[in-house]
Amino acid sequence: MIFLSFKKSFKNITIEGKFTFEKGFNVILGPSGAGKSTVIKVMCGIEKPDEGFMKCCDEVFFDTKKGVFLPPQKRRLGVVFQSHNLFPHMTVRENIEFALKKAKEPQFTVEELLEKFNLKGHENKYPGELSGGQRQRVAVIRAIVFNPRAVLMDEPFSSLDFKTKLSIMEFIKSVHIEKPVIIVTHDLFEALYLGQKFFLMDNGKKVKEGGKEVLKEYVDLEKIKKFLS
Numbered sequence: 001m002i003f004l005s006f007k008k009s010f011k012n013i014t015i016e017g018k019f020t021f022e023k024g025f026n027v028i029l030g031p032s033g034a035g036k037s038t039v040i041k042v043m044c045g046i047e048k049p050d051e052g053f054m055k056c057c058d059e060v061f062f063d064t065k066k067g068v069f070l071p072p073q074k075r076r077l078g079v080v081f082q083s084h085n086l087f088p089h090m091t092v093r094e095n096i097e098f099a100l101k102k103a104k105e106p107q108f109t110v111e112e113l114l115e116k117f118n119l120k121g122h123e124n125k126y127p128g129e130l131s132g133g134q135r136q137r138v139a140v141i142r143a144i145v146f147n148p149r150a151v152l153m154d155e156p157f158s159s160l161d162f163k164t165k166l167s168i169m170e171f172i173k174s175v176h177i178e179k180p181v182i183i184v185t186h187d188l189f190e191a192l193y194l195g196q197k198f199f200l201m202d203n204g205k206k207v208k209e210g211g212k213e214v215l216k217e218y219v220d221l222e223k224i225k226k227f228l229s
């Protein structure tokens with residue numbers, strides 16, 4: 001379980017909230033600029049909060065009152081950013097091998113992952129030679145296979161076609177259900193497919209949390225039903 005409470009002020013906005021992320025899929029929704037990516041950045045340690053406390057699996061990641069701040073590399077979190085953080089000087093295979101080496105007991109081989117994520121034939125390419133969707137898939141593999149304490153994903157499927165998105169979401173569900181997975185998305189389908197708990201943010205604040213009913217605040221489901229009828 002992750003407990004997070006923080007406040008971070010930028011020039012034009014203060015982002016703050018209290019979040020408890022249980023094992024399973026936690027979806028953070030909200031309009032552009034609401035503060036969703038900042039929540040992920042604060043959790044993984046690349047953004048320092050002005051005030052706050054975070055605990056993950058009984059380890060304190062930061063506690064501003066006590067001056068505790070665990071650096072990002074010591075947090076052992078699997079992270080997927082919008083920018084697909086891959087090592088540019090390593091091929092697809094080397095990027096995946098690097099993550100697998102960090103797992104004490106890897107559950108998968110490189111070949112299985114290349115097959116599962118539809119990357120066969122691209123294993124010797126460098127990230128700069130891949131499409132956006134291919135890069136995104138390598139980034140997702142890297143974040144989930146090294147047995148992280150939790151997985152944080154910021155718009156992880158935005159460049160994927162529908163079929164690939166579905167198969168990867170199914171795979172992620174099968175791998176990570178025993179730990180907290182936190183996903184930032186704008187995509188209602190992704191939220192509905194994966195989400196067990198939902199957090200709605202607006203203007204820097206968490207405005208609602210709960211089950212699927214939270215989605216009703218975010219989208220007009222009646223309007224969507226009309227489109228489908």
Ligand SMILES: Nc1ncnc2c1ncn2[C@@H]1O[C@H](COP(=O)(O)OP(=O)(O)OP(=O)(O)O)[C@@H](O)[C@H]1O
Nearest residue numbers: 010011012013030031032033034035036037038039
């Ligand atoms: N490093 C920074 N310096 C100044 N302002 C920042 C910084 N990071 C974020 N902000 C501001 O904080 C607000 C929230 O940004 P954030 O990226 O967390 O939003 P978001 O909900 O993830 O948006 P999007 O859906 O567009 O990615 C924005 O107004 C942004 O300009």
